[in-house]
Amino acid sequence: MRGYSALGVTSLVTIRKAAISKNETPAFIRFCASRFECNNKDSRNPSTPSSAGGPASLSHSREPDFSLNYKSMTSLLSKSRFAAGHQCHKLLWWTTHEPDAAELAPDPAARFIMDEGIRVGEAARALFPGGVLIDLPHEQVKERVRATVRALARGEPAIFEATFAEDGIVVVVDILAREGRTHTLIEVKAATSIKPHHLWDAAPQAFALRRAGVDVDSVEIMHLNDACLFPDLDDLFVREAISGRVRSLFPQISKLILAQNAMLEGPLPEVEVGKHCDEPHECPFKTRCWPSLPKHHVETFYGLRREKSAQLGAQGLARVDEVPATFPLTIIQERQRRSVTEDELQVDGKLAEALAPFRGRVAYLDFETVGPAVPDWNGFGPWHAHPVQFSCHITSPGGGLEHLEWLAEGPEDSRAVMAEALVEALEDVDVVVAYNVAFEKKCLEMIGAAAPDHAHGIQAITSKLHDLLPIVRDLVYHPDFLGSFSLKAVLPALVPGLNHESLKVSEGQTASALIHRLL
Ligand code: SF4
Incomplete structure (x- = not known):
């Protein structure tokens, strides 16, 4: 050989x-990656040595632990939890009360995407020379908030992972850039374009900073530029202002935070399955909620169109081998029907x-x-x-x-x-x-x-x-x-x-x- x-x-x-x-691709990869599009703050090793207020440091754990995201703040919502709760209260309840659930364990592919998010975060920070990192374990919320206040008072040109705890939510801002007397809040994304749910990632942060009395003039998404080609990485990022769209969400934020925190105090909520199980991210708990279909359910017909599915449902046909030969199917579907019916x-x-x-x-x-x-x-x-x-x-x-x-x-x-x-x-x-x-x-x-x-x-x-x-x-x-x-x-x-x-x-x-x- x-x-x-x-x-x-x-x-x-x-x-x-x-x-x-x-x-x-496992559902969890997209779920996990979407929450870690650059949010390395949620995945850092809490044992990272503290150097709050010190010079900017890009050193981060290369082995993020997803479960820490939910373990570290047991009594307050985080941005990631808020996003989960905005998709589904049941999803938030499970991720909060069962942080060790098997469904939440990242596989190597998910970890790769999380690591790439960390690299993107580092590349974004490098564009803000003189910025300081709030480099404290994430469960030390009070200390992080104090370090952030001190960094603001010193007038640092940029603060990475600035932390605020307001009105029942803790937010950790990717980049808080000083612009004269005011600030720009920057949410960094490893995506190559703005997605609607990105607004819901940025809105609670802008809301919390306003409650904290921080003057934020502009909110931006800083995402990767698909047109940027190596070796010229000068335009690796695109910064897009979303201030108006984010502010329009403010009236809902407070109510949503209250509702999520109240829900978390109670038992597992009842939530019907639906489109929200896949939007904006495929939920990792679908196997718990969705009824398991019989092995050869008609939905397994290859290339089944919606109207054909409706016809099968209207005739009460649940399994492929229940479908009569007279039912109009494509050539491939008919071969599938014969194969299942004859079991060969x-x-x-x-x-x-x-x-x-x-x-x-x-x-x-x-x-x-x-x-x-x-x-x-x-x-x-x-x-x-x-x-x-x-x-x-x-x-x-x-x-x-x-x-x-x-x-x-x-x-x-x-x-x-x-x-x-x-x-x-x-x-x-x-x-x-x-x-x-x-x-x-x-x-x-x-x-x-x-x-x-x-x-x-x-x-x-x-x-x-x-x-x-x-x-x-x-x-x-x-x-x-x-x-x-x-x-x-x-x-x-x-x-x-x-x-x-x-x-x-x-x-x-x-x-x-x-x-x-x-x-
Ligand atoms: S599968 Fe659907 S209903 Fe169940 S937790 Fe996930 S999003 Fe909620």
């Missing part, structure tokens, strides 16, 4: 692989024809990418993914598979080296197969752009690409697909013994096993 260097791969690469895996694999007669091009020396290719919030590769912007790993299995003339892989050895732009390895690995193959080929095509494009010496070889690989996903989707159905054609669903159904856990570890290997089985 040939192979390429797989040594020295950073944990960053590993974590990002999980984050951008073609497998489904359905394969269209055209499969052999579709697989006919998969002849000769066939390579099954898969890439993994990373996409840091603060770009560090030439020509890439915030969160732009770039390839750092490839894995391919190549059929041998005598049968069997040869496995080749290449992994970046560090965070540097290694596309030129990767291109050389890739061209060498695939130079004598006849067909290159991928599952959902658009991703691999994009990766090849990025690699070719950075490796002019191998542009011809990369182009040759691209021209041999074939996509297995539409073949499976259009011609094959197994009852265990459960309405999904993701590799996570398809592979264990077609290749018993390979499960989700193995997919997480090595998706490229599982793709190869799947195509080998189909061929």
Whole structure:
């Protein structure tokens, strides 16, 4: 077996692989990331040495602990809690009273996003020279407020994590910048545009500062600039004023804080499920609240449209195998119905024809990418993914598979080296197969752009690409697909013994096993 260097791969690469895996992203990642878009103040290690009022320091824990966000302020709302309560009182109640709930435990992908939020926060602070950090544990609310008052009295040009406790809420401001006799409140976001819920993040802060008597002239969201490309990071951020929109929310803030605090004093509230379970963030407690549907519920029909769902509901049809053959379905849905009803694999007669091009020396290719919030590769912007790993299995003339892989050895732009390895690995193959080929095509494009010496070889690989996903989707159905054609669903159904856990570890290997089985 040939192979390429797989040594020295950073944990960053590993974590990002999980984050951008073609497998489904856990709901918690989006939930957690949204609350940590830059709010490293909520995720710091409380054991950080205190240096309140000292010179600006960007040193922060690189291992934020999400649960501390809720443990640290047991009797007061924080900005994050307020946001949770604004989405759903039940969500706030659980996150407050069950901070150790399994649903709130961040996985490596969520931690990666939180770490990126910290990097964004550091980059934002660097644009305010002379600023001071309120560097005290977050559970020491009184001390933090006192340190903030002292920093304000000294007239510091900027205060990072200025803390105020007013009217039942504690707010920690990303950046409070002095502008002459007044201040600008800046909420830093790792997003690349303002979202409606960002206003609700900033509003309680502006409200609390007004109650504290701090003169705030302007409220801004400072978010990443999608048009900014490395190495020119001068315009990494965009600052947008939201003062008017935030002030218009003030009349509601006080009532909402009162209602949330009162609710937290009582038992778990009754809240019906609804759209709010996914907006603005997918709730991590959905499995507790949403009724579990039967295994082959009609909602698992692939590509089911809303009106068709309504028709099925009106006829009292709950399971796929209850739907009569006369009910109008798409070709794929009808194959799904037959497969579930007969409880067996359905394969269209055209499969052999579709697989006919998969002849000769066939390579099954898969890439993994990373996409840091603060770009560090030439020509890439915030969160732009770039390839750092490839894995391919190549059929041998005598049968069997040869496995080749290449992994970046560090965070540097290694596309030129990767291109050389890739061209060498695939130079004598006849067909290159991928599952959902658009991703691999994009990766090849990025690699070719950075490796002019191998542009011809990369182009040759691209021209041999074939996509297995539409073949499976259009011609094959197994009852265990459960309405999904993701590799996570398809592979264990077609290749018993390979499960989700193995997919997480090595998706490229599982793709190869799947195509080998189909061929
Ligand atoms: S699933 Fe919906 S109802 Fe339940 S806690 Fe989450 S947001 Fe609230």
